[in-house]
Amino acid sequence: MENEGVRRRHVEKRETQESISATEVIKKIDAFYKVPDDCVEKSAGGGGLTVLTFGVIVILIFMEIYSFLQPSIQYDFKICNTLKSAIELNIDITVASPCSDIGADAFDSEETLILNSNLREEDVNFNLWPKVQTMWDDLNRFQENRRQDPALHKLTLTQMLQGQRRIFSNYDTSNPNACRIHGTVVIKRIAGSFHIVTGKPMLFFGAHTHLQTMVVENGAISTKTGNFSHRIAHFSFGKRQDKLIGALDGETKISESGSIQYQYFVKVVSTDIDTWQHRLSTNQISVTETVRKLDHSSGVHGNPGILFKYDFSPLRIVARETHPHFFLFIFKLAGIVGGVFATSGALHAFTFYTFQKIFPSKSPFAPLQSNTSLKMKPIVVVGSCMYDLIGYVDKFPVPGQTVLSDKFASGFGGKGANQCVMARKLGAECVFIARVGNDLFGLNSLQNYRDLGINTEHVKITEGAATGTALIYVEQESGQNCIVIAGGANFHLTVEDVENAEAVIASAALVICQLEVNETTTLTALKLAKKHNVTTILNPAPATKQLTPELYKYVDIICPNETEALVLSGITINDHESAREAVKFFHDSGVPSVIITMGAQPTILSHSNALHSIECQSVTPVDTTGAGDSFIGSLAFFLTEFSHLEMKEMVRRASAIATRSILSSGTQSSFPTRSDLPNELFL
DSSP, rough: OHHHHHHHHHHHHHHHHHHHHHHHHHHHHHSSSSOOOGGOOOHHHHHHHHHHHHHHHHHHHHHHHHHHHEEEEEEEEEEEEOTTTTEEEEEEEEEOOGGEEEEEEEETTTEEEEEEEEEEEEEEHHHHHHOHHHHHHHHHHHHHHHHOOGGGGGBOOOOTTTTTTHTOOOOOSSOOOOEEEOOOOOOHHHHHHHHEESSSSEETTTTEEEOEEEEETTEEEEEEEOOOOOEEEEEESSOOOOOOTTTTTTEEEEOSSOEEEEEEEEEEEEEEEEEESSSEEEEEEEEEEEEOOOOOGTTTTOOOOEEEEEEEEEEEEEEEEEEEHHHHHHHHHHHHHHHHHHHHHHHHHHHHHHHHHOOOOSSSOOOOOHHHHEEEEEEEEOOOOOEEEEESSSSOOOOTTOOOOEEEEEEEEOOHHHHHHHHHHHOOEEEEEEEEESHHHHHHHHHHHHHHHEEEEEEEEESHHHHHHHEEEEEEOOOOOOEEEEEEEGGGGGGGHHHHHHHHHTTOOOOEEOOSSOOOHHHHHHHHHHHHHHHHHHHHSSSOTTTTGGGGGGGGGEEEEEHHHHHHHHOOOHHHHHHHHHHHHHHHHHEEEEEEEEEEEEEEEEEEEEEEEEOOOOOOOOOOTTTTHHHHHHHHHHHHOOTTSSSHHHHHHHHHHHHHHHHHSGGGGGOOOOGSSSGGGGG
């Protein structure tokens, strides 16, 4: 017994240890940070923002609940497969003429006459009882409101109108001066007409005619025309639905003359209505109405009466009432709460940060300290520095021609400098390796780079050589440009200059090169980058057929435009197949990724064994100078700062930024900063 008790205690102890161990494991995976109470500082401003936050949350939640409870209507269109089948025509119309003077029948497009044997004619007084007149006025107001808001889901009757059939059947018959024609006629689902005219319908030797009443006036015999003022209580097709009001229900026409022809052109559409309260199969109608005043002496001929011309649509409409999914509703509520809290927190931080900057002595918070230990790896650009001289012309000159320019501009340029400036304007750390002349253009360019925050440690001043100059002509109508460059000091950028910057290249996130400096210098920069496993981009501009094939082996991404791709590969890109051949040339030369910019056409990307065509926004350009450099600088930024994105998404965003740059004149001056661009590009 003693040993048994010892064993029991050992088991209980082991179970306790296992329980503690499991609890500790759960604790270790707790992802929610705990802030001690003594680290929380409360303030009146924070309390006020809390009240405002909860108020906004409550309002938004109520709005979301209201939106969830409001149904929406989804419409589907199908082919109606019941054409030419039988359908009921339901009629309840009162005409201000005695029943003995008028008649009604239907006639379809197959010349089938349908007499009114199923319709009842009842002599009544055209004036309504006061109570009935009140309900009739209510019906007219309902119809007017529906014309203002003709949504299909508003066709269901209100409780006030659901008794209209019983009330409208209660007519005054004590002093009859009108005829109530009501009932159902079975017709075919084809075009036809239903009419009420003077005289009774009949077949006379197989022909359709109306036998009219003859009267003698002033010794002369004539036909009796009657009064066709009328009131339509009901007009519908198909099985009669007492819960629906038709488009013509409540229609009233009053005429003092008998020489009037009322025409109603009716289009019938089969309609299924599926709501939470109702599930109906109906035939909705749209109506166009006209009134013809007959005057045979003026050439306006016809028979007085009421004419309904109808036709059936081959389409069937299915209207379904839908509600958002309940789980989507819950997700939206969660998004509201989380979003408002996040926004209010950001607003709180921004407000107090701004207050601290303006009134540092009064701010209850210590100044914000930047974290310099998380410095980004730089983008290193080895390339040209130019000073742009830009003339705007109506048309490019042809050989031997002198053209006038009414606008001139100058500014900083050079493909290497442009790409470096674009990346820097988006927020990247940049190092520029280049040479400028000891002249005004060079010294101003150097100061420009420093003002932008570009590392110019390896930008050297060259004695005895002018700063590179670009003579740019811009065609004002198209925004296209042509460029002549004088390399100057750019051609003095040597292999030694690049080798002296090896430590910078080794620490880089990316190295960008072009062909506006000596080819051996560019090759050295690419080799050093690959030596240290740094990604390389080559913009082969200006392109030359004599380009050293060895260059391609050290390039990760090559980015020519369509003209440069033609010079290098010998292939004109004008369709998908020629694009595939062009990128194959670069792949066969050893380049893993190929991007060919096509101006206003979609950019071509070949990456990871897939060929993509990436659309760019269509705009009217002001000046396309530097657009390619803007694209490459932006692409470099996304490759270093948003490396989680797919390559095609980086290209799309870079294209959007390049498109923005061509909406302004100039080169670097047209490049947008990050604050000028939509936030969506940096998410």
